[in-house]
Amino acid sequence: MKRLFGNHVNRAPRSPAMRIILRTIRESIAQAFGQLRANKLRSFLSLLGISIGIFCIIGVLSAVDSLEDNVRGSLEKLGNDIIYVKKWPWADLSDSWWDYLKRPNPDHSDYEVIKEKSRYASLTAFHVVIGFKTLKYKSNSVENAVLIGCSDNFSEMFKIEYDQGRYFSPVEYHYGSPKAILGYKVMEELFGSLDPIGKTIKLAGRNYEVIGVIEKAGKDLLNPLDFDECILVSYPNARTLANLKANQIFDTSVTVKAASGVPLDQLKDEVKGIMRSHHRLRPRGTDDFSLNELSMISSFFDSFFNILNLLGIVIGAFAMLVGGVSVANIMFVSVKERTNIIGVKKALGAKRYIILMEFLIESIMLCIIGGLIGLLLVHFITKILTAAIDFNLYLDAGNIILGLVCSISIGVIAGFIPAVQASKLDPVVAMRQGS
Amino acid sequence: MQQPIISTRQLRKIYIMGATQVNALQSVDIDINKNEYVALMGPSGSGKSTLMNLLGCLDSPSSGEYWLNGTNVSTMTDGDLAEVRNKEIGFVFQTFNLLPRLSALENVALPLVYAGFSKHDRLERAREVMAAVGLGDRVDHKPNELSGGQRQRVAIARALVNNPSIILADEPTGNLDTKTSQEIMGIFEEIHQQGNTIILVTHEADIALHAHRIVRLRDGLVETDTRNENIVSFLNPA
Numbered sequence A: 001m002k003r004l005f006g007n008h009v010n011r012a013p014r015s016p017a018m019r020i021i022l023r024t025i026r027e028s029i030a031q032a033f034g035q036l037r038a039n040k041l042r043s044f045l046s047l048l049g050i051s052i053g054i055f056c057i058i059g060v061l062s063a064v065d066s067l068e069d070n071v072r073g074s075l076e077k078l079g080n081d082i083i084y085v086k087k088w089p090w091a092d093l094s095d096s097w098w099d100y101l102k103r104p105n106p107d108h109s110d111y112e113v114i115k116e117k118s119r120y121a122s123l124t125a126f127h128v129v130i131g132f133k134t135l136k137y138k139s140n141s142v143e144n145a146v147l148i149g150c151s152d153n154f155s156e157m158f159k160i161e162y163d164q165g166r167y168f169s170p171v172e173y174h175y176g177s178p179k180a181i182l183g184y185k186v187m188e189e190l191f192g193s194l195d196p197i198g199k200t201i202k203l204a205g206r207n208y209e210v211i212g213v214i215e216k217a218g219k220d221l222l223n224p225l226d227f228d229e230c231i232l233v234s235y236p237n238a239r240t241l242a243n244l245k246a247n248q249i250f251d252t253s254v255t256v257k258a259a260s261g262v263p264l265d266q267l268k269d270e271v272k273g274i275m276r277s278h279h280r281l282r283p284r285g286t287d288d289f290s291l292n293e294l295s296m297i298s299s300f301f302d303s304f305f306n307i308l309n310l311l312g313i314v315i316g317a318f319a320m321l322v323g324g325v326s327v328a329n330i331m332f333v334s335v336k337e338r339t340n341i342i343g344v345k346k347a348l349g350a351k352r353y354i355i356l357m358e359f360l361i362e363s364i365m366l367c368i369i370g371g372l373i374g375l376l377l378v379h380f381i382t383k384i385l386t387a388a389i390d391f392n393l394y395l396d397a398g399n400i401i402l403g404l405v406c407s408i409s410i411g412v413i414a415g416f417i418p419a420v421q422a423s424k425l426d427p428v429v430a431m432r433q434g435s
Numbered sequence B: 001m002q003q004p005i006i007s008t009r010q011l012r013k014i015y016i017m018g019a020t021q022v023n024a025l026q027s028v029d030i031d032i033n034k035n036e037y038v039a040l041m042g043p044s045g046s047g048k049s050t051l052m053n054l055l056g057c058l059d060s061p062s063s064g065e066y067w068l069n070g071t072n073v074s075t076m077t078d079g080d081l082a083e084v085r086n087k088e089i090g091f092v093f094q095t096f097n098l099l100p101r102l103s104a105l106e107n108v109a110l111p112l113v114y115a116g117f118s119k120h121d122r123l124e125r126a127r128e129v130m131a132a133v134g135l136g137d138r139v140d141h142k143p144n145e146l147s148g149g150q151r152q153r154v155a156i157a158r159a160l161v162n163n164p165s166i167i168l169a170d171e172p173t174g175n176l177d178t179k180t181s182q183e184i185m186g187i188f189e190e191i192h193q194q195g196n197t198i199i200l201v202t203h204e205a206d207i208a209l210h211a212h213r214i215v216r217l218r219d220g221l222v223e224t225d226t227r228n229e230n231i232v233s234f235l236n237p238a
Ligand SMILES: Nc1ncnc2c1ncn2[C@@H]1O[C@H](COP(=O)(O)OP(=O)(O)OP(=O)(O)O)[C@@H](O)[C@H]1O
Pocket: B015, B016, B017, B022, B023, B024, B042, B043, B044, B045, B046, B047, B048, B049, B050, B051
């Protein structure tokens, strides 16, 4: 007679709880994939909600991150440490628009006073945008080139880089010589492949010698210092081209750069005082100029991006809610279908937490798969857009992690009630359900 | 006199269904010793399955006491009962209750999962028991690739795999033909021979004759409890 139903093998298990949990996790993951395979359409539809949700949230966050980076980078070229003295404020037009309109433009004398009196400025410059002009070189012509008259240290102020040539020399500047500096596009259209330096072009019927070409602007979304379509002449020369009195419509700016270590607010106070006394404003009267700085534009963009982010999150949250409800539904059906099996497992010694974990992990897995699909979608779309519109969109690690955390949370929330329901099943009742 | 492995006192189970209540078990006092082979008989609705579920710790009594291996399990928590089922009890059901997605071997190994054995140990032990019930060559089959008799053998192997104190079988031959039923009864007899304690519910008198003791229930009470004088055996044919 074979002695096979031998008594007690009794190899003591090493770390039973851990082993049970690991096995349950593995089994539940397999179960989730089985679920996907067995009910392709149903699973696809539920995962779609999660995918769309993650896609919306992470897509928008990624887009905004990319935009923000780009815009911030561009804005920084305007200088964090520069005050723009202008007629109009960059932000906060809330109070009377009419008062702004009545103001004079800051003019060259304002520039001279600030330059002379400011102790906190390292550099002061002035420029006036005169408007669109037509340029000619032999039979070539460029319409709508933007004519800018600049002070002698304008180039230094904005760290202008030259493709060819140079800025006005002090002598050229002093005498207002008919010399011009071209933007890259203007140069291309006038000269093609010819060497432009030293050539003579026509501006408003007069001859100008080209002494420099400014480097091509980058491809950023926002390009505050894009000189591609501009022509620069010295301010003394510009005065001979147009009447540049303060009451004229030309857009003028005095730019003041803070000396190193000087806080912008301190410089602002100083410039404000200089401007007010120069304009002879009464102590209680309002300013007739605006002191603009980069942070005003940044904060405008910040609120704009915040709105975009919020929009993405709200839309995504709705999609996730729908997805979560359908995953919960799948899980309820799953519990119903597997009632008998749950009963058997319990009869064989599976504790509540094991059954709970089994369904929770399955739900989390489903949501992670849905989330990964959404992330993959974002990834491909950023790649396509980056290639198509020549702008660097990207999906970064932080957003990937955020997407996965969202998926897992939805998985926990969607799976919780079905899992608790499964774990509480009475084994006797459960096993009676058809096997 | 040794301590009985199972001992119940005024064990009672009442199902409340809305306004009416069903006395599935009125009051059952029963003692079963180690290595006994008991057949539980009685008309339909007499409370056989209810008693089996209580003895198997699948359910808790409404009142009364149940001592298993000297511990009072009638007051245990859910989690403790799961552990008792896993370690002390082997179930064999009329409908086999195998998990359809798992192979025969994995089905047999399942109780060892909940006991926390390593995969290697689980499969080794499961193979051993599969061989013992004569299915050594069917380990990789899925339940739906096996005959009814073979499925019940897998279920028996699963019941044995954890070396339980008692084997509970609720109409194990109910879904099987006569010949296959005989084979299954042969296996139970072997298991009993090895020193195991078996309680078996059956409707059929000839199946009950394999047991050494026959308990009859009626309306939730023990009607008769007798020694079987003419045991049918495959091992020591009369
Ligand atoms: N979950 C339940 N809810 C309500 N009543 C139940 C429940 N389970 C069993 N009963 C009732 O308890 C009584 C005993 O049922 P039980 O299943 O123990 O009988 P049985 O002897 O196993 O019958 P059978 O031979 O038909 O299997 C029956 O009247 C049944 O209707």
